[in-house]
Amino acid sequence: MPASPESGLGVARFFLGIACALLAAAAVAAEAIGVKPVQVSEHAWYVQGLPGPASAANQGYVSNAGFVVTPEGVVVIDALGTPALGRALLAAIRTVSDAPIRRVIVTHYHADHFYGLPAFKSAGAEIWAHRAAREYLDSAEAQSRLDQRRRVLAPWVNESTKLLVPDRWLDGDTSFVLGGLHFDLLYMGPAHAPDDMVVVLREDQVLFSGDIMFSGRIPFVGNADSRRWLAAMDDLLRLKPKAMVPGHGPVSREPAADLEFTRDYLDYLRAAMGKAAEDMTAFDEAYQQTNWDRYRNMPAFDAANRVNAYGTYLLMERESLQKK
Numbered sequence: 001m002p003a004s005p006e007s008g009l010g011v012a013r014f015f016l017g018i019a020c021a022l023l024a025a026a027a028v029a030a031e032a033i034g035v036k037p038v039q040v041s042e043h044a045w046y047v048q049g050l051p052g053p054a055s056a057a058n059q060g061y062v063s064n065a066g067f068v069v070t071p072e073g074v075v076v077i078d079a080l081g082t083p084a085l086g087r088a089l090l091a092a093i094r095t096v097s098d099a100p101i102r103r104v105i106v107t108h109y110h111a112d113h114f115y116g117l118p119a120f121k122s123a124g125a126e127i128w129a130h131r132a133a134r135e136y137l138d139s140a141e142a143q144s145r146l147d148q149r150r151r152v153l154a155p156w157v158n159e160s161t162k163l164l165v166p167d168r169w170l171d172g173d174t175s176f177v178l179g180g181l182h183f184d185l186l187y188m189g190p191a192h193a194p195d196d197m198v199v200v201l202r203e204d205q206v207l208f209s210g211d212i213m214f215s216g217r218i219p220f221v222g223n224a225d226s227r228r229w230l231a232a233m234d235d236l237l238r239l240k241p242k243a244m245v246p247g248h249g250p251v252s253r254e255p256a257a258d259l260e261f262t263r264d265y266l267d268y269l270r271a272a273m274g275k276a277a278e279d280m281t282a283f284d285e286a287y288q289q290t291n292w293d294r295y296r297n298m299p300a301f302d303a304a305n306r307v308n309a310y311g312t313y314l315l316m317e318r319e320s321l322q323k324k
């Protein structure tokens, strides 16, 4: 028997009800996970994500975002890792300031830093990122990362989650003044990512480093250029920031000391995998032979360490070929 129009409507209402409940659950959950603004300096704030890899338990809240409040509007640095977290970040900013959100600077297009952009786009902000992100956005890698996030972070990342393209592409270092405050956007890539940008708030001597600095977890290295990344850390220290807001982990008041962890990890990977590449030891064997005890108990070790070692092994092969 064909369904009556009433029962068709009933079914539609039923599914609409489920969809609304899911959306409401996602919105509530993002608040429950605790996106709380922490003041860094007179004008600068950040929110600190949880230490592990993205999972249903942490709802993808695994990275930091920052914002700067000026008399003429708010500048946001990164947008967190799901659309719901983007909304939660916007709500957190609204507890500090009602000023318009003028722009979002994306430090790099990795999933945990930009999937929250739609909330800011809807709020009228302009999205700025380095032009090198374009290649990533067009890549199969970006699509497979989105598929992975849809699996791991459902329902917060789902079929309607879109990868937002910047409104303005940056070609290198850029500065601007807003509300009397000076912002320097410095291109550091390719280091952690091809499109690494850091943001310096000159008046407060606060530096938002993106993922050039990690703390409290195993960094995500993947196919990063760790040689350039190490050099980028030296460049950041030369700027003598009073405070550095990393992409992951707590704000640093002693950047030189706190960068040591990221530096040591990259040096260790490069030394172990560099020797293996030089000796033409196969990767699996080299990975087995390396003593990982100093990092084994850190958050994200299981999710990231082997991928990091493999990416570094390939990089060291390329570097050793360049030398020959």
Ligand SMILES: [Zn+2]
Pocket: 108, 110, 192, 193, 211, 220, 247
């Ligand atoms: Zn990253």
